[in-house]
Amino acid sequence: HGHGDIHALLHQHGLPQKWEAEGRKWMVIFQDTNPLAFRSLCAVLGVSATNDFAMNSVCVPRIPGEAMGAIAKLDRSDGSNTTINVEYNQLEALLKETPLGGDVADETGFSPYPGNTNILVLGIPCMAHCLEATGGIVPEFVNPKWADTRRDKLKSATRLECMMQDFPKLCRPEDKVGFTQLDRIMCFTCVKDNVKDAAKKCPHDCALSAEAGIYASDALLLHLSGADVEIETPEQRTFLGVSAEMGARIVLHPSFCMCLEELKSKVRGTIRISRRSSLVLEGNVVVDGLDLDGALKVSGNGEFKSQTVHNEGQSIVAIPEDELSAQPPSLQIRGYQCAKGEVEQVAA
Secondary structure, three states: OOOOHHHHHHHHOOHHHHHHHOOOOEEEEOOOOOOOOOOOHHHHHHHHHHHOOOEEEEEEOOOOOOOOOEEEEEEOOOOOEEEEEEOHHHHHHHHOOOOOOOOOOOOOOOOOOOEEEEEEEEEHHHHHHHHHHHOOOOOOEEEOOEOOOOOOOEOOOOEEEOOHHHHHHHOOOOOOEEEEEOOHHHOOOOOOOOHHHHOOOOOOOOHHHHHHHHHHHHHHHHHOOOOEEEEOOOEEEEEOOEEEEEOOEEEEOOOOOOOHHHHHOOEEEEEEEOOOOEEEEOOEEEEEEEEEEOEEEEEOEEEEEEEEEEOOEOOEEEOOHHHHOOOOHHHHOOOEEEOOOEOEEEEO
16 A cells, blocks of 8 residues: 555554653664665764754755656645655646746756655654644555657556655645755665666665665765765676676674775775775774775774775676576576675684
8 A cells, every 4th residue: 555554653642642651752764775875864863953854864965757756845825835755656747837848857967856765864752742632544546657759558457555755735725844955875775676677777775775875875975974985986787688887795783884984084095996805894903004806804993004806706796587587586686696705704
């Protein structure tokens, strides 16, 4: 029926009232197809608290025509308005009646309406009141899934649906609803399309693009750490008709750092990493100087200082299509795998 049912379930189990009584202030809803959902959460919570938002949607610059809802302020004839998500399959028709004339780009090259990532920060006291008053029942809508842009054939059966991001429809006029727009690299990459469909879309939103997005985000964080960091520019890789910019595969475990300020205390000196490299940092370790061309995993509790690591590494290799069906699902959705290669593992 739709993820909007979460509001009715929360109400039925009395959770918002329980949390409010316990002194809790915020609830975060996210979709597990987006591995970067928590990366900017501390900053978004700060925005919510500063503005006393009943709901704060995390948004990114949206590509016109992208299969992603858009945040808009809808004005009513009585002078009131609502800041809310408009689903992508309804947006074009709505915007045709505006000066834009449709779902098109402005001078920035993006839609003037931010893309909704479905990372939602809700104020618990307001949520408890609104769900008590409405029973948490989110209005339904008909959501046809068209086979193509001609919109004359359905891809699947049309159904009634409700959405969690429609919570503003349950709010009072005095409840403040807003959004926080961030760069995609800091909050959004997702796996929602199979490889065949992804090859026809932009962005691809599949396993390859999401994995590349995680590595790119971690590489950017290293650049922002304040250390002398140089990471070789990524190159385009293509598997099963899907392409992405894939560079150094950098993984920063939560046990290594939870935010940029913590990262600044963990990375020092001169850092050089080639595009073919993979680097995993785990635990309470400090990296003070590194020249990496290959594969390295550092874990433990201590300092890893002024090291040069050059080895065979673990390259990303295509899986032959005639062997793909015999692979586990996690590799079938990729079309590639990590070669066994060579990894240096260090316990600091």
